Amino acid sequence: MKEKFSYPVLAIITANILIALGGQLFKDDWTTFYSSLPTWAWVITFIGIVIIVLVFLIKPKNKIAKKNFNSGFVVHNQPILGYQNHSKLNYKNVDWLFVFPKSNSWNEDGSRINPDILETKEYPYCPNCKNIELDEKKSFLGKYVWSCIGCGFKISNKISAKEESKNALKIGKNEYIKSLNS
Template identity: 30%
Template sequence: MEIAKYAAVCLQAISVSILGMTFLGIRSDAVPRIVQPLFLVPWYVYVVLFLILLVVVITTKEKIRQIGNAPPAPPALQRIDTISYRNVNWDILAPAQHPKESAADYARRLPGIAEIRIPPKCPKCGIELEERKAMLFGHIWQCVSCGFTKRNRDTFTTEAGRAAKVWKGKVEAGAAAAGAAAAAPLSSPPAAPAGPADKKESQ
């Protein structure tokens, strides 16, 4: 886009120069021979060309501004866990931990940023399952590799939301238990120093 912008500006400069020399009465034989063919073009053609190039410059500048203001690309997701739900395996994806972020802070925000990957995977061979509508009711989940088949009432999308709730509940419960265990030694009172009576008994 920058090249197109600069090319349009150069053509604009040439058009303005030719128009200026034409209106000043400068004849074609008074300029270098390489420029003389440009004087054969009618002046109104240069006016139209100037207006077209002006529009090109304005639109190109607007596109460059929009690209510069575009939001950054979302961080890449990576698999952080796997949960078994409805007898199939669901991968849990989340953005990678920031280098300056502690493991505890990352674990605390995982329930809010993690998501379930659809489709789930076969519990036998780990291949992604396929889903099709059953003839009577529900859906059939099938593995194209090992032939694993499972009938389920709801779709991948519905069950993925439920699997996410189960996983988040386990993670939050584990984080709460870890926090309570870490706070327990701090909350216990320090041992009282031994008094004179205790010292006599020990002797």
């Protein structure tokens, strides 16, 4: 996986530049510059570094980790006869495909199935191509970018496709129940 540029790298580069500038300003003894700084300047610098680390590094990563927590142990029962497509929903400007397990029953078309057996695909589909699943990549700022390999469509989202599919499923089930009642 390709490593991305981060704030600690920026801090190290900045510190080296400041040390080099301090050495150029006080050519005889560059340590004089740093030892001449008052204690309050060191305290403010330390507090500033701690705030930067907390705000830009720890907080966003924890927020993303909580949203996308995965235990690492996944059990998924695949139906014996596979899935049958049911409907599509446009949510967050992408299409989500709803499926249900195939069965040998009389209700093969899925017109009146139990809403509890509806599922959604983990990744959304391109709204332009209609049948190409979008790829998901994490951006530098912690967002997720969904892109289509067919037409180049791109959209970013704060939540991963796996988590967003759960929200789409809730909305899709609600829409299906409304259509059954009308």
